[in-house]
Amino acid sequence: MATSIIHLFVTTLLVAAHTAFAESNMLQDFCVADLKGxxxxxxxxxxxAQVTPEDFYYTGLANGASTTNTTLGSAVTSGNVEKIPGLNTLGVSxxxxxxxxxGLNPPHLHPRASEAIFVLEGRLFVGFLTTTGKLISRHINKGDVFVFPRAxxxxQQNPNNxxxxxxxxxxxxxxxxxxxxPTLFGANPPIPDDLLAKAFYLEPQEVQKVKGKFPAKK
Structure with missing residues (x-):
């Protein structure tokens, strides 16, 4: 009798877990972000009742951003959930x-997403590094697509005139x-100089010089 009850209990748990997994997708048409929540x-x-077409609309990517006053000659304009509330729970941006x-968009990673880029204009040198240190790179031109795996x-570099x-x-x-x-040399509180010096085979004064270029994040 006790064994039958245990079997019934385990079966119920498995069914509930399967149901929860099966219904992990949205159960409504949309969930427009309440950015004040x-x-x-x-x-x-x-x-x-307060959702409007503007929640799903954005013009910010139509025109290029100025790169004149940027340190590395690149400017990123985001079209994420904070700019388009209708993206909330949709898993895209x-x-x-x-x-x-x-100009250069320096080495970085996106912890929550893979990325695909489509070249609107110009020619770029792009690449990513595998976890074994292999560089996957090539030059891409207008109309080309290149994919960067998650994390x-x-x-991306523009080596042209x-x-x-x-x-x-x-x-x-x-x-x-x-x-x-910025992550390593602009951390707040800062990563100790001796740690960074040892990790990157630098002298402590060189670490301070690099940190000076990356003000600590608040």
């Missing part, structure tokens, strides 16, 4: 990246971005 792994849903001649370090631009698509409503330099 408390954020816990995403935004709460806006009252459907876009960005535009503009590059001055010689792998990657970059003309501007370039791309549209980037992500399989996350907010992909996140973590740059190598």
């Amino acid at each position: 408390e954020k816990v792994n995403g935004y709460p849903c806006k009252d459907p 876009m960005s535009r990246v503009d590059y001055a001649p010689g 792998l370090l990657h970059f 003309a501007p370039a631009s791309v549209l980037a698509a992500f399989d996350s409503q907010n992909s996140g971005a973590q740059g190598v330099g």
Whole structure:
């Protein structure tokens, strides 16, 4: 009798787990983000009665951003859930990246998304690094697509004398971005100099010099 009860209990748990997994997708048409609500792994849903077409509309990627005053000659314009509330729970977003001649989008990673870029204009040198340190790279031209796998370090460089631009698509409503330099040398509180010096085979004064280029994040 006890064995039968245990079997019934285990079976019930397995069915419940399967049902929960099967219904992990949205059970409503949309969940427009309430950007003023408390954020816990995403935004709460806006009252459907207050949803408007503007929640699903954005013009920010239509025109290139200025790269004149940027340090590395590149500018990223995001089209994520914070710009398009209708993206909430949909698992997609876009960005535009503009590059001055010689501009660089330096090595960085997106912890929550893979990325595909489509070249709008110009020619770029792009690549990513595998976890074994292999560089996968090539030059891409207008109309080409290149893919960067989730959470792998990657970059884009414009080695030419003309501007370039791309549209980037992500399989996350907010992909996140973590740059190598700012993360390591601009950490708050700071990573100890001796640790960084040992990790990168630098002298302590060299670490301080690099940190000076990356103000600590607040």
